[in-house]
Amino acid sequence: MSCYRAVSLPDGAFAGVRCVKFANLVHCPDQEGVAFVWYGEGAEPTGPFRQFGEAFVRSSSAPDASAPATLPAHAAGLVGNGERDEPYLRLRFELSSPPPQVPTQLTVTGDRHEKWTLVPDGVLPDYRPLPRHVERGGPLLNEFSVRKDDGTPGIGIRCMLSSGSWLGAGRWLELTYLHLGTYIGDPRGPVRFSASDIAAGNGFCLFVPWGELTVQADQERGPSVLRASGAWSESWQLRRPAQGWEPGPEVAHLRAFD
Known part of the structure; x- marks a missing residue:
């Protein structure tokens, strides 16, 4: 599991934590399938949010060392555990390094514009996690x-x-x-x-x-x-x-x- 600190690209504001489990991107980069999945959470002025997402490796856009890889992805928010509504999101990821390396940065575009930066020790000392009482996924999942x-x-x-x-x-x-x-x-x-x-x-x-x-x-x-x-x-x-x-x-x- 890799931990990333997310910030908003438009203004640099802290956008929460993203926990990423890498799949084909790191372990089978030459095969189509799941690149990675993630759990994201944070607290914004409109309330706390949780999201689950997945990115994909496709054969027609298989990453190589000559150009940044761009991966299609989507995510949806969890609701029913005290979170605000988070919509279904269509996203794309640009990687900072070619597979099979774990990227030090991920740039997110589409319905969200964020930059995720790898936290090597997996700990954000200034972040307080949301309560772990999760009983519902909500209608988008x-x-x-x-x-x-x-x-x-x-x-x-x-x-x-x-x-x-x-x-x-x-x-x-x-x-x-x-x-x-x-x-x-x-x-x-x-x-x-x-x-x-x-x-x-x-x-x-x-x-x-x-x-x-x-x-x-x-x-x-x-x-x-x-x-x-x-x-x-x-x-x-x-x-x-x-x-x-x-x-x-x-x-x-x-x-x-x-």
Whole structure:
């Protein structure tokens, strides 16, 4: 997990924290798929906000060392946990360095104009994280409720956009957690999943290595139920489908589940 400090490009104002889990951009830069996913939060005069987003590597714009890479992306805000409304966002990212390096800076354009700067130690001492009580994703996200299949006590949600990557939140063993999950590889073939906890303000700071977690549609119950197996043993039941947007045509085919 990499931590970035975000500022507004128009005025340089602090725009919050972005926690990024890199996928194909760093691990499989020559393959189409998920470049990275992120969780963002901050507090503005209009109120606090949370967002989940995903960026993509496409074969037609595969990054190389001769020019800055530009990646299509989208994001949506979480609502229902004390946040202000945050709309669905269509974005593009320009990288400061070629893959497979972790970029020291990311420039965001489209519906937001921001610059993200890598924080090497992952700590912003002057930032106070939002409360980690997250129970709802809101209407812009595919929201799944989580049931533990191995009998351990725990509750939670999984929030998705289009790729099959997710933001997870809940309680396990009476401690709160917040994590990002995604996969590496071309989503039209076999992929390897991983998940990483977001440590600040949470009871866990764990990492599931690539390939030690499998997420797939339940063959008996249909696509509205996903099964997580391997490192975890969970059933994810679709509670509310996303509404009000469709992924752009350049990334709509990059999804792990039909």
